[in-house]
Amino acid sequence: MTTPQPTAQPRHVIELDSVSKEFADGTLAVDRVSLAVAPGSVFGIVGHSGAGKSTLLRLINLLETPTTGTVTVAGQELTALGSRQLRAARRDIGMVFQQFNLFRSRTVLGNVAYPLRQAGATRAEARERAAEALRFVGLADQAKRYPEQLSGGQRQRVGIARALATEPRVLLCDEATSALDPQTTQEVLALLRRVNDELGVTIVLITHEMEVVRAVCDRMAVLDAGRIVETGPVRELFAAPQHPTTRAFVRSAVQASPLLDLLPAALRKHGVDDAVTASVLAEVGA
Amino acid sequence: MIQQDWSLLWPKITEATGQTLYMVLATLALSGLLGLVVGLALYATRKGGILQQRAVFVVLSTVVNVVRPVPALIAIVVLSPVTRELIGTAVGTDAVVFPMTVIATFGVARIVESNLLAVEPGVIEAARAMGTPPVRILLTVLVPEALGPLILGMTFMLVALIDFSVIAGTVGGGGVGNLAITHGYLRFDTRVMVVTVVILIVLVQAAQLLGNVLSRKVLRR
Numbered sequence: 001m002t003t004p005q006p007t008a009q010p011r012h013v014i015e016l017d018s019v020s021k022e023f024a025d026g027t028l029a030v031d032r033v034s035l036a037v038a039p040g041s042v043f044g045i046v047g048h049s050g051a052g053k054s055t056l057l058r059l060i061n062l063l064e065t066p067t068t069g070t071v072t073v074a075g076q077e078l079t080a081l082g083s084r085q086l087r088a089a090r091r092d093i094g095m096v097f098q099q100f101n102l103f104r105s106r107t108v109l110g111n112v113a114y115p116l117r118q119a120g121a122t123r124a125e126a127r128e129r130a131a132e133a134l135r136f137v138g139l140a141d142q143a144k145r146y147p148e149q150l151s152g153g154q155r156q157r158v159g160i161a162r163a164l165a166t167e168p169r170v171l172l173c174d175e176a177t178s179a180l181d182p183q184t185t186q187e188v189l190a191l192l193r194r195v196n197d198e199l200g201v202t203i204v205l206i207t208h209e210m211e212v213v214r215a216v217c218d219r220m221a222v223l224d225a226g227r228i229v230e231t232g233p234v235r236e237l238f239a240a241p242q243h244p245t246t247r248a249f250v251r252s253a254v255q256a257s258p259l260l261d262l263l264p265a266a267l268r269k270h271g272v273d274d275a276v277t278a279s280v281l282a283e284v285g286a
Numbered sequence: 287m288i289q290q291d292w293s294l295l296w297p298k299i300t301e302a303t304g305q306t307l308y309m310v311l312a313t314l315a316l317s318g319l320l321g322l323v324v325g326l327a328l329y330a331t332r333k334g335g336i337l338q339q340r341a342v343f344v345v346l347s348t349v350v351n352v353v354r355p356v357p358a359l360i361a362i363v364v365l366s367p368v369t370r371e372l373i374g375t376a377v378g379t380d381a382v383v384f385p386m387t388v389i390a391t392f393g394v395a396r397i398v399e400s401n402l403l404a405v406e407p408g409v410i411e412a413a414r415a416m417g418t419p420p421v422r423i424l425l426t427v428l429v430p431e432a433l434g435p436l437i438l439g440m441t442f443m444l445v446a447l448i449d450f451s452v453i454a455g456t457v458g459g460g461g462v463g464n465l466a467i468t469h470g471y472l473r474f475d476t477r478v479m480v481v482t483v484v485i486l487i488v489l490v491q492a493a494q495l496l497g498n499v500l501s502r503k504v505l506r507r
Binding site: 061063084086087088089090091093094095097099100101102103104105106114115118119146148162166172 | 406408409411412413414415416417418419422426427430431433504506
């Protein structure tokens with residue numbers, strides 16, 4: 001793999017510069033999006049279905065080729081690479097999917113070992129590192145089973161282990177928890193947190209659930225009709241959403257929050273508006 | 287009408303069965319391999335495929351569509367000059383493998399193509415995201431993922447080939463079909479007819495059983 005020029009530590013591990021994607025049928029799925037993701041952060045992209053989230057995420061590893069604009073990951077301008085170099089660059093970008101997309105023909109260990117084999121590891125080496133990745137996600141004991149024998153949450157953890165096997169710097173999550181129940185969602189989100197904290201992997205995730213953003217993201221962007229309408233630290237966007245779409249999302253999150261049930265009790269306890277506001281903000285920031 | 291002794295018939299029956307098995311298995315092996323290649327090419331080059339090549343796809347697809355409707359018997363006759371050129375003769379068990387392979391290859395190609403199309407696009411996307419080159423995606427993701435249905439498709443082809451070989455046998459291909467015509471039909475020997483039909487039924491049953499067992503093993507259900 002070609003290493004990028006050892007220039008000064010880049011401020012951003014992912015940079016999209018005025019990226020657009022127009023499909024053959026004329027649909028403008030992503031419209032002049034620019035965004036930058038700092039190394040080691042967790043970045044959330046929120047939007048309704050059809051807003052272009054999925055396309056935007058796929059533009060980062062060039063599964064979709066942008067119509068215009070440039071994509072730079074880990075100091076390498078992907079949009080300037082040939083197909084062979086691009087494939088090498090993709091090994092530094094893991095991806096997990098809503099429907100897991102595990103290979104049914106391979107065991108759990110075989111799934112996780114696959115990207116390592118593709119990256120040139122020997123069979124023994126691949127198995128060893130795959131076993132290690134499975135230990136990290138807590139599924140070492142499931143190595144010999146097949147995906148269909150696992151629960152949804154376990155399958156997604158295999159998906160995460162597979163995406164992390166080649167030790168990428170970036171992990172892209174495409175609605176990684178949308179097919180899971182709330183309990184399992186929490187487990188997978190906790191795992192993503194560990195991936196970020198312990199391995200230092202930068203995560204970009206797309207979701208339509210504000211709960212997910214609140215649980216794991218540092219910064220977020222709100223996507224509406226292919227355009228980023230608002231971006232900033234999660235805490236700020238929750239506290240003072242500007243765009244109507246952001247407001248709608250924040251409202252949905254607050255309504256879905258058990259916090260609301262606690263409010264009357266908190267009101268009775270304090271009897272002061274300020275105190276309630278403060279505790280809401282604390283909850284949002286947590 | 288000359289009613290032959292069973293002791294004289296049996297060697298002929300076993301020889302004919304051996305010839306049929308040879309024709310069918312040789313054709314299956316050759317058309318299986320070639321059909322897999324053509325099927326993979328059809329799958330990969332189609333619009334939106336991982337190696338989209340419109341010209342290649344249109345040519346391949348047209349050839350397949352032209353060859354497939356040709357009846358087996360006609361194919362053997364039409365291809366006989368080519369067969370003679372390639373094999374040295376247009377008669378006999380070896381000679382018949384050529385036209386059978388040509389016809390079967392395109393049948394297998396469509397079976398392969400449709401089974402690959404049934405593979406979830408998500409796993410292909412996952413492999414692409416890992417940086418796997420297209421040809422390797424075909425061989426290490428698509429074929430393994432579609433293996434169960436592919437085995438059943440090949441079983442279908444195997445049964446069709448047994449049928450095909452009988453037709454080939456009637457026009458000089460040897461085997462059970464030849465025996466049925468020369469001894470059963472032309473000599474009015476009902477026993478031979480019954481025996482050949484029983485042999486064919488047994489062969490088809492065995493082929494289907496083998497396919498079912500293998501595919502179940504691969505599909506783990």
